[in-house]
Amino acid sequence: MTAKAASKPRCAVLVGPYTSGKTTVLEALLYASEAIGRKGSINDGSTVGDSSPEARARTMSVEPNVAHAEYLGESWTLVDAPGSVELAQDARNAMMAGDVVVIVTEPDPGRVFSLAPTFKFLQEHDIPHMLFVNKMDKATVRVKELLEALQAVSPKPLVLRQVPIRGDEDAVTGFVDLVSERAYSYQAEKPSELIEMPDSVKDREAEARQEMLESLADFDDTLLEQLLEDKVPASDEVYQHLVNVLQGDLVVPVFLGSAEQQHGITRLWKALRHETPEPDKSAERLGIAADGAFTASVFKTIHQAHMGKLSIARIWHGSLKEGDTIGGERPSGVYQLMGHETKKLSQAGEGEVVALQKLEEVQTGDLLTPAGRQSGAGAQWPAVITPVYSMAVEPQNRQDEVKLTASIGKLIEEDPSYAIEHNASTHQMLLWGQGEIHLKLAVERLKSKYNVAVNVARPETAYKESIRKSVKQHSRFKRQTGGHGQFGDVQVEISPTPRGSGFEFIDKIVGGAIPKNYIPAVEHGIKEFLDRGPLGFPVVDVTVTLFDGQYHSVDSSDQAFKTAGRMAMQEGLPQCDPVLLEPIFEVTVSVPSDFTNKIHGLVSGRRGQILGFEPRPGWDGWDDLKCYMPQSEIHDLVIELRSLTLGVGTFAAKFDHLQELGGKLAERVIQERQAAE
Numbered sequence: 001m002t003a004k005a006a007s008k009p010r011c012a013v014l015v016g017p018y019t020s021g022k023t024t025v026l027e028a029l030l031y032a033s034e035a036i037g038r039k040g041s042i043n044d045g046s047t048v049g050d051s052s053p054e055a056r057a058r059t060m061s062v063e064p065n066v067a068h069a070e071y072l073g074e075s076w077t078l079v080d081a082p083g084s085v086e087l088a089q090d091a092r093n094a095m096m097a098g099d100v101v102v103i104v105t106e107p108d109p110g111r112v113f114s115l116a117p118t119f120k121f122l123q124e125h126d127i128p129h130m131l132f133v134n135k136m137d138k139a140t141v142r143v144k145e146l147l148e149a150l151q152a153v154s155p156k157p158l159v160l161r162q163v164p165i166r167g168d169e170d171a172v173t174g175f176v177d178l179v180s181e182r183a184y185s186y187q188a189e190k191p192s193e194l195i196e197m198p199d200s201v202k203d204r205e206a207e208a209r210q211e212m213l214e215s216l217a218d219f220d221d222t223l224l225e226q227l228l229e230d231k232v233p234a235s236d237e238v239y240q241h242l243v244n245v246l247q248g249d250l251v252v253p254v255f256l257g258s259a260e261q262q263h264g265i266t267r268l269w270k271a272l273r274h275e276t277p278e279p280d281k282s283a284e285r286l287g288i289a290a291d292g293a294f295t296a297s298v299f300k301t302i303h304q305a306h307m308g309k310l311s312i313a314r315i316w317h318g319s320l321k322e323g324d325t326i327g328g329e330r331p332s333g334v335y336q337l338m339g340h341e342t343k344k345l346s347q348a349g350e351g352e353v354v355a356l357q358k359l360e361e362v363q364t365g366d367l368l369t370p371a372g373r374q375s376g377a378g379a380q381w382p383a384v385i386t387p388v389y390s391m392a393v394e395p396q397n398r399q400d401e402v403k404l405t406a407s408i409g410k411l412i413e414e415d416p417s418y419a420i421e422h423n424a425s426t427h428q429m430l431l432w433g434q435g436e437i438h439l440k441l442a443v444e445r446l447k448s449k450y451n452v453a454v455n456v457a458r459p460e461t462a463y464k465e466s467i468r469k470s471v472k473q474h475s476r477f478k479r480q481t482g483g484h485g486q487f488g489d490v491q492v493e494i495s496p497t498p499r500g501s502g503f504e505f506i507d508k509i510v511g512g513a514i515p516k517n518y519i520p521a522v523e524h525g526i527k528e529f530l531d532r533g534p535l536g537f538p539v540v541d542v543t544v545t546l547f548d549g550q551y552h553s554v555d556s557s558d559q560a561f562k563t564a565g566r567m568a569m570q571e572g573l574p575q576c577d578p579v580l581l582e583p584i585f586e587v588t589v590s591v592p593s594d595f596t597n598k599i600h601g602l603v604s605g606r607r608g609q610i611l612g613f614e615p616r617p618g619w620d621g622w623d624d625l626k627c628y629m630p631q632s633e634i635h636d637l638v639i640e641l642r643s644l645t646l647g648v649g650t651f652a653a654k655f656d657h658l659q660e661l662g663g664k665l666a667e668r669v670i671q672e673r674q675a676a677e
């Protein structure tokens, strides 16, 4: 094939389901490029990626790993994103910064569904992507069957680029490259060896090659004509077609290998090298104009103990020298990254990924130019993923309260899919995130990075209470002490009102039975009691009508009438047939239609009421299932939802109404409330 003009520094982003082997692929690519002299492994905690204590302890990626490599004279940044669905924000932001995305998947047709949200995201943002089917050393499935399953999830046509060569007991021992039609035998921990194509694979190879060419011909009339005339296109031409279809984001090439065994890694590198678009093409995709000036997108923010704040940015245009400013702020250093290691640079240019130190104002998603920062990196930057799971947090040491809020602020800077809420009903501080692991990571980081130990608890439900019948109540507060006494006498009618009407106070005093100036005090006393009704919860949907009363010209006071108002509630409300109200949310569960039936069970198991379902807008083969569900049942909904749907199910919830809760469930809630006193 023809020599290739040297590219500008490019960036490939590795994504894919949890444990598909992305960090191992990163290690294998680095090893193949000689960026590292020794290949580390996940299992003994020696990889370039996943170096944080939180990652090593879990043997999983908990943040993107960024590494620099030179391959055949060209400069690359490889970003290995975490696979957990709970860490999807990091993966999405990283994908935005890449020239190409490599989806690493396992050869398991039963699990490919979990790729659906990634495919959808890539399609929405027009990001060229390829598939690397990893763990082929363990594959028993036929590639054809796997490809069919993958194709059912991918909106773009998949084009297989290799066929496996299978040896004894079906083990994959090598592959045939469908462009060059060369056969290779995998070697342990080394580049594969060129061999003669085994007879056993020839038919399959010819068939797969033809399929590949036909797929390419869908996008090129000349090739189509050649195929119709039974002409065999030259390899060079085929390579050019492959470049065109990847760069045009028209098809998804599929490669095979085993990162752990170093199999298929050279082939993957070469595809990256030849087919990945240049950074200016990616900038164009993001709507970033090329006017020569320094322009960069921040796709990750990290707070580190020694380095302080690091804004990881992809430079699209121009360059940045030591001492240059960005909107008046000067980075205290510009670094190249190799996992957790940093190398100081005096200058960085187009295409490179750098860590900019101590730009305090800068946020993830910002587009940086010498003039300053533009949030959201143009209109294209993805929205923050709405949190779906929360825990109440409080500092173990009360003095850490301010520090806790500030530290959570930094966590949110690092990962904007966290959120904090000071809940007005329950007075709890809620830390919101994407799931259990996400929140556990937050708690661990609060301790390890910011030295704030926190207690976590299940969030309280914002129960309320109301009443079901009216009573008239006459209450008198009278106290005779030494000189000045206290006197206030009120007659009120307490009545239930429709749901959602809140609280109303009606003054029907005529003829000055209570002087006007004391009436606000009565209302005040009533309201104060309503903060905590006879069942222990805030009282809503009641009207209190003050219709009569008495006063004493010397002993009455605001204070006395306030107490009388309070007493009237305390004595009257318990006779009004109090009832517990629980918040009901409208929940929209989004799942692939195959799972819709399972969701019916999930909803009814959580006292939900299905309202209906319809196709999910913009998501082929997915349903949106709407239901009402009590807030108390939503807390861990996402955990069950994900376990039922290979991790892809999501939901959105918003408060809808309050609903009476009776029976054993109500008794338990009331008892727990009283026990918590």
Ligand SMILES: Nc1nc2c(ncn2[C@@H]2O[C@H](COP(=O)(O)OP(=O)(O)OP(=O)(O)O)[C@@H](O)[C@H]2O)c(=O)[nH]1
Pocket (backbone or CB within 6 Å): 016, 017, 018, 019, 020, 021, 022, 023, 024, 025, 042, 043, 059, 060, 061, 062, 081, 082, 083, 084, 134, 135, 136, 137, 138, 257, 258, 259, 260, 261
């Ligand atoms: N058999 C086999 N195992 C592999 C291969 N690649 C990775 N693994 C193993 O799969 C497990 C997960 O590998 P990782 O590289 O951490 O996977 P990951 O996709 O980065 O995982 P997350 O970042 O946590 O989503 C580890 O135990 C690896 O040793 C492979 O090619 N073959």
Ligand SMILES: [Mg+2]
Pocket (backbone or CB within 6 Å): 021, 022, 023, 024, 050, 060, 061, 080, 081, 082, 083
């Ligand atoms: Mg990983």
